[in-house]
Amino acid sequence: xxxxxxPPVTSAPPKVGRLVDQFEKGLDAPxxxxxxxxxxxxxxxxxxxxxxxxxxxxxxxxEQCKAIIxxxxxxxxxxxxxxxxxxxxxxxxxxxxxxxxxxxVGVKFSTNGVRIDKKVAARLAAxxxxxxxxxxxxxxxxxxxxxxxxxxxxxxxxALENLSEAGFRDAKISVVxxxxxxxxxxxxxxxxxxxxxxxxxxxxxxxxxxxxxxxELHPTHEQQRQxxxxxxxxxxxxxxxxxxxxxxxxxxxxGAGALPxxxxxxxxxxxxxxxxxxxxxxxxxxxxxxxHAGNILTxxxxxxxxxxxxxxxxxxxxxxxGACSSCNFFDACRGGCMAAKFFTGLPMDGPDPECVQxxxxxxxAGERTVPQSSVDHSRTGKxxxxxxxxxxVPLTLLTKPPAKFCDxxxxxxx
Amino acid sequence: xxxxxxxxxxxxxxxxxxxxxxHPQVALRPEPFGALLYHFGTRKLSxxxxxxxxxxxxxxxxxxxxxxxxxxxxxxxxxxxPYLHALRTLADSHMIVPA
Numbered sequence: 186x187x188x189x190x191x192p193p194v195t196s197a198p199p200k201v202g203r204l205v206d207q208f209e210k211g212l213d214a215p216x217x218x219x220x221x222x223x224x225x226x227x228x229x230x231x232x233x234x235x236x237x238x239x240x241x242x243x244x245x246x247x248e249q250c251k252a253i254i255x256x257x258x259x260x261x262x263x264x265x266x267x268x269x270x271x272x273x274x275x276x277x278x279x280x281x282x283x284x285x286x287x288x289x290v291g292v293k294f295s296t297n298g299v300r301i302d303k304k305v306a307a308r309l310a311a312x313x314x315x316x317x318x319x320x321x322x323x324x325x326x327x328x329x330x331x332x333x334x335x336x337x338x339x340x341x342x343x344a345l346e347n348l349s350e351a352g353f354r355d356a357k358i359s360v361v362x363x364x365x366x367x368x369x370x371x372x373x374x375x376x377x378x379x380x381x382x383x384x385x386x387x388x389x390x391x392x393x394x395x396x397x398x399x400x401e402l403h404p405t406h407e408q409q410r411q412x413x414x415x416x417x418x419x420x421x422x423x424x425x426x427x428x429x430x431x432x433x434x435x436x437x438x439x440g441a442g443a444l445p446x447x448x449x450x451x452x453x454x455x456x457x458x459x460x461x462x463x464x465x466x467x468x469x470x471x472x473x474x475x476x477h478a479g480n481i482l483t484x485x486x487x488x489x490x491x492x493x494x495x496x497x498x499x500x501x502x503x504x505x506x507g508a509c510s511s512c513n514f515f516d517a518c519r520g521g522c523m524a525a526k527f528f529t530g531l532p533m534d535g536p537d538p539e540c541v542q543x544x545x546x547x548x549x550a551g552e553r554t555v556p557q558s559s560v561d562h563s564r565t566g567k568x569x570x571x572x573x574x575x576x577x578v579p580l581t582l583l584t585k586p587p588a589k590f591c592d593x594x595x596x597x598x599x
Numbered sequence: 600x601x602x603x604x605x606x607x608x609x610x611x612x613x614x615x616x617x618x619x620x621x622h623p624q625v626a627l628r629p630e631p632f633g634a635l636l637y638h639f640g641t642r643k644l645s646x647x648x649x650x651x652x653x654x655x656x657x658x659x660x661x662x663x664x665x666x667x668x669x670x671x672x673x674x675x676x677x678x679x680x681p682y683l684h685a686l687r688t689l690a691d692s693h694m695i696v697p698a
Contacts, residue, residue: 213628
């Protein structure tokens with residue numbers, strides 16, 4: 186690569202300050218971009234962050250998706266995390282994966298494993314630029330299926346077996362840590378080792394359908410400590426998506442015990458989400474009108490939304506941390522997760538609901554209103570039913586969108 | 600999945616007297632604070648935290664040695680230590696390789 190700039194005359198590099206401060210002001214393009222290709226899903230996990238189930242008739246076409254990939258290439262977004270819904274049920278899924286990797290946009294996709302048969306596993310093993318992440322929320326079928334639905338454990342393990350047999354190295358097993366599975370961390374690690382995979386554990390956020398189950402499923406205060414200690418002892422080689430930065434305050438005020446990673450909320454600054462209809466949200470856990478930055482189709486493309494959205498501009502300004510700013514541990518947790526606060530009905534300038542100093546617990550005990558999801562593609566809209574995951578629904582690859590918005594059946598009109 | 604350049608090749612000893620260059624699978628994205636480096640083979644991300652080191656890294660391959668590249672950017676012997684440290688770190692993670 187040839188430099189177009191004259192070398193600076195001074196030998197003293199300009200001080201830019203801490204990287205975290207730079208990141209809070211936002212980057213020219215996201216580092217970590219999540220792109221959910223469809224709201225259609227064969228499963229109905231109780232904690233689905235995108236309330237997925239039915240395909241949305243407005244979902245982006247193949248050509249629209251390719252135009253976004255072209256834009257990501259121009260912006261040098263190095264890779265995208267593709268999810269859904271279940272992204273592999275899109276009939277153009279592999280075409281889009283190939284298109285992205287041919288355009289210097291690496292792909293990591295999340296799947297429940299439904300389409301990872303031996304043939305697909307062999308194809309994946311042959312590619313250097315595609316990474317696969319299998320979701321699993323219990324190290325046993327009993328714990329997993331209670332959250333993800335009957336048969337989902339067996340489906341995920343079959344996918345892992347197929348990948349391993351095909352010679353695919355270093356798949357990811359992606360676990361959302363809950364009250365029910367926090368005691369299984371060693372078992373998850375053993376499972377990952379068995380299949381030559383890497384364990385990735387992330388925080389349960391009260392987003393999407395999880396708004397209804399978070400109270401019962403999120404780890405208790407004692408479990409948070411247990412999780413922190415486990416990460417300190419075994420975290421080497423375990424990925425966390427930087428999602429446990431609220432636990433860093435367990436490490437003391439100096440920040441010395443902070444968990445590895447950026448330890449900041451990157452929403453709208455270094456991360457964002459593109460949803461299946463081209464709506465851009467501040468982060469994957471913030472699918473709600475309040476965090477809607479714009480739409481790729483109607484607001485002049487992704488780069489324009491990223492650079493010019495009023496919401497993102499606000500997020501890149503210094504944030505008011507309210508009472509948290511006077512806490513001795515503020516530098517360790519920086520107020521925690523925006524989405525976790527919002528979807529538990531806590532103020533944005535207050536403590537994280539899982540604040541390790543206990544300020545979240547007292548805030549949760551006070552008066553609060555949990556916001557209703559403004560985007561919901563669940564197959565059943567009835568909240569009580571959403572708490573019990575249904576058995577997998579067979580989905581046929583769709584080549585055209587459902588005829589009407591209100592079509593309950595994703596196969597209607599075909 | 601395989602990670603070319605990462606697992607197959609052992610880390611080369613970092614010699615500032617030799618010519619180095621960006622790994623062919625590494626992309627550099629300028630940012631206001633410096634730049635991001637991304638290695639498509641190892642999927643590792645690195646940060647260059649000032650604009651001088653960005654320019655040095657960009658043109659490493661055009662000089663006979665790493666030290667020549669530093670001098671061309673006005674970094675003399677007294678100032679080179681942090682730069683050599685940064686470049687050694689990049690060599691360890693295969694972001695830069697012997698030319």
